[in-house]
Amino acid sequence: MKRKQQRMDDRPNYYKGQLLLEEDFFAEQSYHINARRRHNLRLHGSGVVKGLEVIRRNDTSVTVQPGYAIDTNGQEIFLECTEEIDLSEFDPNEFVNVILIYQEGEPTKGVSKNSVGETNAIAAYAVILTATEKADSSGVLLAKVKLDSHKKVGVDAIDYSETQYAGTILPKGWVRMSFRPIALANIPEGEDEIPPAFRVGATEALSPRSEESRSKDKGAAGTMGIPIPPSANKIYRFRIAGSRNEGKITFSLLCGGWDPKKNEHAHKVLVEGTISGAPFLKEYVIKDHFIDPEFSTLSLWLRCTQRTAISLIAVEVGY
Structure with missing residues (x-):
C-alpha cells in the first residue's frame, strides 16, 4: 500500500x-479564524444570509435593515441596528450600489464591547458603502438603487437582481424529465406550414404516423419549458435520448425570461444541434452556462422530419 501525505495546516x-x-x-x-472562514465559504458561500433589506425611506434616502452576511473572504458580518443612507450626493439616473463590508480598526486599549474591565482589543465594524461601482471586491452587494431623472428614489427603485445570497452550497445535479412538448404556434423558418404536434404518452413522445407513404411523413415539432431548481445559476450539459429517429432531429436549448437591466425580454441560444440515427443518447456541453437565478427561464425547441420517439430530456445544473 502506498500513501502520499500533504501538509494542510499547523x-x-x-x-x-x-x-x-x-x-x-x-x-x-x-487557526480557528481560518477554519471558520473555510467552513463558511465551502459550505455556505458568500452573500446575504438573513435580513439586510434595502427599503425606500423618502425621496433621497433608504434604510438598511439589520441582518447577517458572509463576504467573499468567508468573514461574517452582522448589522444589529437599522441604518439610514442618504443618496442625495449622486447624479440623476444613476445606479447606486449599496454594499456591506467587514472592517477592522487598530488595536486599542480600553473597555471592549463584550468584556468587563480594560482590555486590548481590535474593534470589528460592519460598514455600509454607497457607490456607482462595486468599490470593495470582498463586499456583499445588498441591492442597487436606481435614481430617477430628478435624483429621487422612486417606489420601484430597489433592484435585487444582482444580490448574492448565501446558504447551503449544493453540488451539480441533473434535472430529468419526459419529453412533453406543446405544438408550435408559428411556422418554422424555411417551411410552408406548421409541423404536426407530437403525440405525448406517459413515458415518451412520438411523432404522428403518416397514413400515406413514408415520403409524406411530416415528422413533428414542439417546444417545452424545463424547470430550473431554486437558486440554480448555471447550466452545464444537456442530454436527449430516444428509441426512434427515421429522419433528422434539430433542436435548440434556449434561455429566456426577462432582462431587468434593459427591462426587456431575454433570449439566447445555449446549445443547438442535429441528430441522425437511432437509438440515440446525445450529450452537449454548454459553454455559456451562466443564467440569472431570479429572472431566467429554460425551454427546448425541437423539430423532427420523420417518425421519431423521444424518451428523455435532461439538463445538468449548478449553483
Whole structure:
C-alpha cells in the first residue's frame, strides 16, 4: 500500500509548564479564524444570509435593515441596528450600489464591547458603502438603487437582481424529465406550414404516423419549458435520448425570461444541434452556462422530419 501525505495546516498544541508568548495566541486565533472562514465559504458561500433589506425611506434616502452576511473572504458580518443612507450626493439616473463590508480598526486599549474591565482589543465594524461601482471586491452587494431623472428614489427603485445570497452550497445535479412538448404556434423558418404536434404518452413522445407513404411523413415539432431548481445559476450539459429517429432531429436549448437591466425580454441560444440515427443518447456541453437565478427561464425547441420517439430530456445544473 502506498500513501502520499500533504501538509494542510499547523494546529497549536500546548503542554504543562509551557511559556506562552503573543505569537502563540496569534497562531491559536488564526487557526480557528481560518477554519471558520473555510467552513463558511465551502459550505455556505458568500452573500446575504438573513435580513439586510434595502427599503425606500423618502425621496433621497433608504434604510438598511439589520441582518447577517458572509463576504467573499468567508468573514461574517452582522448589522444589529437599522441604518439610514442618504443618496442625495449622486447624479440623476444613476445606479447606486449599496454594499456591506467587514472592517477592522487598530488595536486599542480600553473597555471592549463584550468584556468587563480594560482590555486590548481590535474593534470589528460592519460598514455600509454607497457607490456607482462595486468599490470593495470582498463586499456583499445588498441591492442597487436606481435614481430617477430628478435624483429621487422612486417606489420601484430597489433592484435585487444582482444580490448574492448565501446558504447551503449544493453540488451539480441533473434535472430529468419526459419529453412533453406543446405544438408550435408559428411556422418554422424555411417551411410552408406548421409541423404536426407530437403525440405525448406517459413515458415518451412520438411523432404522428403518416397514413400515406413514408415520403409524406411530416415528422413533428414542439417546444417545452424545463424547470430550473431554486437558486440554480448555471447550466452545464444537456442530454436527449430516444428509441426512434427515421429522419433528422434539430433542436435548440434556449434561455429566456426577462432582462431587468434593459427591462426587456431575454433570449439566447445555449446549445443547438442535429441528430441522425437511432437509438440515440446525445450529450452537449454548454459553454455559456451562466443564467440569472431570479429572472431566467429554460425551454427546448425541437423539430423532427420523420417518425421519431423521444424518451428523455435532461439538463445538468449548478449553483
